[in-house]
Amino acid sequence: MTSHLRCDEVTVRFGGVVACNKISLDVEEGKIIGLIGPNGAGKTTLFNVLSRFQDCDDGHVYYRDQQIDAKNTHDMINLGMARTFQNINLFGEQTTLENILIGAHHLIGNPYSNMLWLPSARRNERELTDRAVEIAEMLNLGDELDNPVKNLPYGHQKRVEMARALAAKPEMILLDEPVAGCNDEETAELKEIVKRINSELGITIFLVEHDMAMVMTVCDYICVINFGANLAQGTPSEIQSNRDVIKAYLGEDDE
């Protein structure tokens, strides 16, 4: 097994709150890995650490065995890591196409020739646009290309976020609650998309999700955290029958 992303005893404190407490886990290359845990467990905080939106107070993160603790946020995409956000974070006034194109930002080449539309930039822009349209079609957004994303239904917006992440040609995508707030139909659609991204494009997926039916059916492996600390790891069936996990989710009666 090759490790794509690994964290080693990652600790994050917000004042007195320890959002992550020595979390260690490993995301295997080419797999779909789930990260679950009750509300406030520290999942989003850990994602922020992995994508360099948040410094960790202790511990290290390795991307393909390269330590990334001090990387710039905007450089993560050059390494091959893209992400989506728990609360939709799109460029609302801009169209679906423009949103997807931003995802391909690190592929625009020299910014000075790009802004003057020199011949090389012109060719490059055309390629990026063609690819953005392809991605939109793959995610069933082909009809919405020229629509400002603020006009789109929720499920569509979630897919635009995914399309934007895909436009970067990433090797790994972090998805923070991809189906939260979606109805059954949208959830089913997104689930298929996540599987296809993984199987057809070979992209490693690391996802946080509260929808257990989804997590148990799409993930190859699941990590559970609770109160910022590792609780359990294993295959979906192992997790489903893990007593600690059941306790954490149902709450403890005994004290």
Place this chain on the structure above:
Amino acid sequence: MADINAAFKAKMVQRKWAAMGVLFLAAVIFPMAPGVESWMASEATLIIMYIMAAQGVSILTGYTGLVTVGHGGFLAVGAYASALSTKYLGTDLITGMFVGAAMSAFVGWALGLVFLRLSGAFMAIGTLGFAFFVGTVVNNVPIFEGREGISLPKNHVIGFEIGDIGFYYTALAALGVTTLFVSLLVRSGVGRAFMALRDSEKAAEASGVNRVFYRTLAFSLSAAVTGVAGVLFAHYVNYVSSEVFADIWYSVDFLVATVVGGSAVLLGPFVGGLFVAFLPTFIELFVDQPGDLAFIIKGGALIFVLIVAPAGVVVGLVQLFRWLRGKLGGDTQ
């Protein structure tokens, strides 16, 4: 739906360029038209300079989302850079524009770095402070000759002396270049990065947009365009002095022009620049003792636009037009 939208958009783009073409053509033949007196060409030159200054503001405020109340400072940087270069190096107007643009771009880049952490109201206050700072510098540092000012020789373009009409055409050509530049910029990947930072810094950074680089780039390009307007301001009257360039009202005027016209559309600065630059003259045609009437009207227009059409007059009119067409059922949509 998407196809209709795309077709509609393509039509709008065509119309925009058609409108732009007509506008420039009208501007080219304007001085030759019968009944046009020379003061009108001078007035038109003033309007051109305001439009250009507002274009600079639109790059930063409209497309990158950083409100600037300090672009009068860049106007001064451009003006003095060219004035000094003309006085001491004997450069002509064209070279002066490049010198002014370069100097202003550099100062803009530096200011962008200094203000890296500012946004919103703090950015507005910071940039206002910059304009005051520039005013103080040109007032007190000897080389700028303070209130005495620097008188410049007659304007030359590639060896030829130019008069008022020649100056008008030079300014118009420069406006053509800045308009082309801004329109290319905002449709490019770099323009997308600016707008991404404006709409969500987090999502922009997750997409690989280097916040420091693009913010400072926006600052310097914005400053360069307004700096060229400053060069024109200086050579328009062949004179620079702190009396003129330390005036904070230029900064306010440019912001008002940009916001009223529409800060994130190509035609916005044209409408806003025309409005702000021409208003005082327009009022004088009707009122004997205008006093501060122009200021009052500008302020009123700003408030009105912010309430009724926050994206500016141009966008507001397009929306109104679309709505009317829908009402009248004259469209297939």
